[in-house]
Amino acid sequence: MAPFIIRRLLVFIPMLLGITIITFTVMNLAPGDPIMAMISPEDQLNEEDLDNMRRALGLDKPIPVRYGIWLGQMLQGNFGYSYFTGRPVIERVGSRLWPTLELCGAALVISTVVGFIFGVMAALRQYSIWDYLLTVTSLIGLSIPTFFFALVALLVFGSIWPIFPVFGMSSSLDETFRLWDNLYHLFLPAVILSMDLMAQNTRYARTAMLEVMKSDYVTTARAKGLSEFAVMGRHAFRNALLPLITITTLRLPILLGGAIVVETMFSWPGLGMLSIKAIHQQDYSTVMGLTFFVSTMVLGANLLADILYAVADPRIRYS
Amino acid sequence: MSTAADRKSQPLEFENLVLTESQRGLWYRFTRHRLSLLGIAIVAVFTIGAVFAPWIGVHNPDAVDLDHIKNAPTLSHIMGTDSVGRDVFSRLLHGSRITLGIALVALLIAVGIGTLIGLISGFLRGWVDNVLMRFTELVMTFPILFALIILVAVFGGSIVNITIAIGFLGWMGIARLVRGQTLAVREMEFVTAARALGASDRRVIFLHILPEIMPYVAVAGTLGLASAILIEAALNFLGLGVQIPTATWGNMMTAAQSLHVLKKQPWLWLPPGVAISMTVLAVNFIGEGLRDALDPRIQID
Numbered sequence: 049m050a051p052f053i054i055r056r057l058l059v060f061i062p063m064l065l066g067i068t069i070i071t072f073t074v075m076n077l078a079p080g081d082p083i084m085a086m087i088s089p090e091d092q093l094n095e096e097d098l099d100n101m102r103r104a105l106g107l108d109k110p111i112p113v114r115y116g117i118w119l120g121q122m123l124q125g126n127f128g129y130s131y132f133t134g135r136p137v138i139e140r141v142g143s144r145l146w147p148t149l150e151l152c153g154a155a156l157v158i159s160t161v162v163g164f165i166f167g168v169m170a171a172l173r174q175y176s177i178w179d180y181l182l183t184v185t186s187l188i189g190l191s192i193p194t195f196f197f198a199l200v201a202l203l204v205f206g207s208i209w210p211i212f213p214v215f216g217m218s219s220s221l222d223e224t225f226r227l228w229d230n231l232y233h234l235f236l237p238a239v240i241l242s243m244d245l246m247a248q249n250t251r252y253a254r255t256a257m258l259e260v261m262k263s264d265y266v267t268t269a270r271a272k273g274l275s276e277f278a279v280m281g282r283h284a285f286r287n288a289l290l291p292l293i294t295i296t297t298l299r300l301p302i303l304l305g306g307a308i309v310v311e312t313m314f315s316w317p318g319l320g321m322l323s324i325k326a327i328h329q330q331d332y333s334t335v336m337g338l339t340f341f342v343s344t345m346v347l348g349a350n351l352l353a354d355i356l357y358a359v360a361d362p363r364i365r366y367s
Numbered sequence: 368m369s370t371a372a373d374r375k376s377q378p379l380e381f382e383n384l385v386l387t388e389s390q391r392g393l394w395y396r397f398t399r400h401r402l403s404l405l406g407i408a409i410v411a412v413f414t415i416g417a418v419f420a421p422w423i424g425v426h427n428p429d430a431v432d433l434d435h436i437k438n439a440p441t442l443s444h445i446m447g448t449d450s451v452g453r454d455v456f457s458r459l460l461h462g463s464r465i466t467l468g469i470a471l472v473a474l475l476i477a478v479g480i481g482t483l484i485g486l487i488s489g490f491l492r493g494w495v496d497n498v499l500m501r502f503t504e505l506v507m508t509f510p511i512l513f514a515l516i517i518l519v520a521v522f523g524g525s526i527v528n529i530t531i532a533i534g535f536l537g538w539m540g541i542a543r544l545v546r547g548q549t550l551a552v553r554e555m556e557f558v559t560a561a562r563a564l565g566a567s568d569r570r571v572i573f574l575h576i577l578p579e580i581m582p583y584v585a586v587a588g589t590l591g592l593a594s595a596i597l598i599e600a601a602l603n604f605l606g607l608g609v610q611i612p613t614a615t616w617g618n619m620m621t622a623a624q625s626l627h628v629l630k631k632q633p634w635l636w637l638p639p640g641v642a643i644s645m646t647v648l649a650v651n652f653i654g655e656g657l658r659d660a661l662d663p664r665i666q667i668d
Contacts, residue, residue, distance in 0.1 A: 066505050074521055184402075187655065191648035193597050195604045195620070196640040203629050298507075305512030309601055313624070323513060324605060327520045335517060346508050 056354050060347055064340075065119075067347075071339040072115045075332045118336070127337040132329040137337035141322065145341065147217060148318030150230075151311065152303050154238035159245035160296065166246075167253020168285060174258060182250060189247030194306050198240045198313045205236055212236045215315045237314040241306050245299055252295055256288040263287075290357075297353040300346050403656025409649035413642070417463040424457030429612045437632050447634035450622060453612075459638050462614035466603075467646070469530045469615075470595040476534025477595070478541055478588045485545025486572050490553055500546070507539045511598060516607050524608050533595055541587045548580040555579075582661050589654035593647045600643050616643050 102108050106117060121128065127137040170182040206214035213219065217233045218226070260266060261284050269283045270276075308320035315321065319338055326334040416423060426444070432452030440447040446455035488499040518532040552558065553576060561575050602608040603617025611618060616639040623629045623636035 063501075063505055063508065067509060071517070074517065077521060187651050188644075188648060191593065191597075191651050192644045193600050193604075193640075193647075195601060196644060199620070199623050199629060199636060199640065202626070207626065207630050301508060301510040305510040305601075308510075308512050308516070309605065312605065323516065324607075327516055327607065330520070335520075339513075339517070342513060343509060346510070350508065 052358060053355060056351050060351050064343060064347055067343040068119070068336075068340060069115060071336060072118060073111060075336055076111050076114070122340070127340070128333045130331050130334045132326070132331040132334070137334050140334055141319070141337045141341055144317060144319045144322045147316055148304075148307055148311070148320060149345075150234065151238055151241060151316055151318060152300075152307055154234055155241035155245065155303060155306075156296065158238060159242035159249055160292070162242075163246040163249025164253045164289070164292075166250040168257050168288070170250070170254045171257035171261065172280065179254075183254070186247040186250040189243055190251075192243075194240065194244060195309050195313065197243050198237075198310060201236055201240055202313065217316060237310050237316050240314075241303070241310045244306060245303060248299065249292075249295075252292075253288065256291060257284060260284045260288045293353050293357050297350050300349050304342060304346065402652045406649040406652030406656065409645055410653065413463060413467070413646055413649075416460050417467055420457075420460035420464055424454065424460040426454035426457040428453060428457040428461040428614055430454070437628075437635070439632075440634055446638050447632070449619075449635055450628075455619075455634060455638060458614035458619060459616070459642060462616050462619055462639065463642065465526065465609060465613060466596065466599060466616045466643075469526060469533065469599050469609075470592060473530045473533035473537065473599070474588060474592045474595050476531065477537035477591060478584060479538075480535070481538035481541025481587075482545050482577075482584055484538065484542040485547075486549055486576065488542070489546040489549025490568070490572050490576065492550075496546070500543075503539050503542050506536070511536045512601060515598065515602055516605070519602065519607050524610055526609055526613075529599065529602065529608055533599060537591060537595060537598075541584065541591065544583055544587050545580060548583050549576055552576050552579045582657075586654060586658045586661060589650060589657055593650040593654065596643065596647050596650070 099108070106114060109117075118128065125138065127141070129135065130137055130140055133140065166182050166186070170179040173179050202214050205212040212235060213233045214236060217230060219229050219233070261280075265287075266279060266284050269279045274283075304320070307318060308323060310316065311318045311320035312324050319342060323335065323338050326332075326338065430453060432448065435444070435448050435452045437450055438444060438448045438452075444454050444456065446459065449455055449458070484499055484503065488496045514536055515532055518536075519529060522528050522532075558571060558575055561571050566575070599608065599615070600617035600620075603615045604620050606618065606621050609615045609618060619639040620636045622632075628635055
């Protein structure tokens with residue numbers, strides 16, 4: 049097991065480096081000058097002062113050198129300073145990490161559990177009216193943009209029938225954490241964020257379950273005279289569940305993309321809301337830090353999935 | 368479940384059961400097919416709307432009329448007017464040109480890149496395949512919407528930039544599908560025969576392998592069009608895409624971020640929202656129909 053994990057880690061690191069190199073280069077191709085964003089128009093600075101500032105900040109060096117410096121500092125835990133607030137990037141980004149993890153985690157659980165229940169229901173009653181309804185409904189769910197779902201939810205539950213909070217993650221202004229209050233705020237954004245994945249999981253679970261139900265070992269289990277419940281529950285369902293790990297990791301980037309929309313609309317103070325803010329502020333050092341955290345999260349989840357899969361599926365050998 | 372029960376009670380009529388099942392399958396495929404026909408009809412309506420926009424919408428989509436701000440629908444303005452008095456129906460029609468145009472061209476870019484990478488990867492195999500597929504996985508790891516807002520912020524949100532950016536971020540699924548199919552097709556006898564006759568690699572790839580996998584590309588492309596419309600709409604909704612006054616379905620809905628508009632002026636955001644959803648649904652119906660006709664088991668991620 050250990051060599052397997054180490055080998056996966058050896059793939060993980062160059063991928064992360066690859067992503068940071070691409071983003072760093074793109075970010076530095078940006079038109080406009082970070083110095084200009086930093087100084088106020090009233091400052092009476094001549095070209096020489098500006099050059100001095102550039103030199104002091106290392107902005108006169110070529111991009112590969114600057115990337116090297118950024119990387120060296122990053123490894124020591126310094127992600128640079130926000131062009132906008134002047135505070136360390138790690139401070140600005142770090143506080144947003146947990147809300148995003150919470151929101152995406154909740155959406156992932158909802159979409160997986162509900163999606164699978166729907167999908168298995170449809171497969172067990174293939175060609176029934178339920179199967180037909182669930183198949184069409186999931187296709188409709190896939191086709192409605194997340195922000196449209198969110199707008200309708202904001203209208204219905206925020207205004208017409210205000211039973212759920214639609215702003216932020218706490219009722220009180222102080223940031224003390226109260227579990228029930230937090231979950232109450234989490235419910236609506238998490239459900240909205242889960243819609244797209246839920247529809248995809250329903251469709252996936254239906255196909256997987258139908259496939260498994262046709263397999264030889266299910267026929268064997270039936271031939272042994274096992275009850276239909278045991279055949280479906282113990283033999284079919286568990287095997288349909290296995291590829292779920294891969295499917296879920298493939299869709300994590302979609303989930304994080306959706307989080308940008310949902311967080312912005314529900315004022316959920318996570319990475320997604322911060323990225324929109326930082327983009328509007330042209331705060332590229334923060335965007336760079338965000339990129340690093342987002343890619344680490346996705347790649348980390350990929351790594352975890354590989355390991356989980358190896359543990360769950362005896363057919364996969366570590367060597 | 369019913370089939371399982373049948374099988375238990377009438378084990379000897381297994382062949383009969385298969386027959387009924389295939390009959391049901393036919394019926395099922397037929398209803399599926401009807402849905403894709405419905406999809407084609409919806410897409411046709413929206414296409415006509417986009418092509419004939421200036422003749423169907425009588426008002427100028429960008430004409431500001433400060434005497435008629437946020438008016439509810441009337442006979443003259445059948446979908447009302449927006450915050451500066453522009454006709455919502457005209458903007459919806461002209462917006463469809465931008466929205467569908469960006470999605471369509473972006474999709475063509477994505478299909479081009481994806482097919483080329485998939486063909487090269489699957490045909491050459493070896494280290495080229497390895498490098499290309501690791502690169503594909505690398506790009507797939509990154510959330511598309513996140514990458515898109517960075518690219519648009521850096522290079523500017525012009526229609527051309529947005530189209531290219533969506534195209535460059537949407538080819539990965541197609542590349543993986545095409546690679547898989549190419550790996551299978553390159554082992555077929557007609558490919559061996561072509562090579563034995565001395566055909567060059569390029570000739571084999573484009574004249575023999577590509578036509579064979581075109582149906583798969585068509586299905587992936589159709590489903591990819593749905594994603595392209597959704598991602599373009601999200602970008603514009605967030606206000607980072609095409610800049611006003613140019614209307615897109617996404618940026619028309621930005622106004623609904625104000626609770627007052629959301630509650631009191633549904634004609635500002637409901638029509639574009641319904642238009643996006645219906646178009647994407649129609650495209651998905653067509654894609655599903657194509658996939659069922661081809662091979663219901665292919666998975667496209």
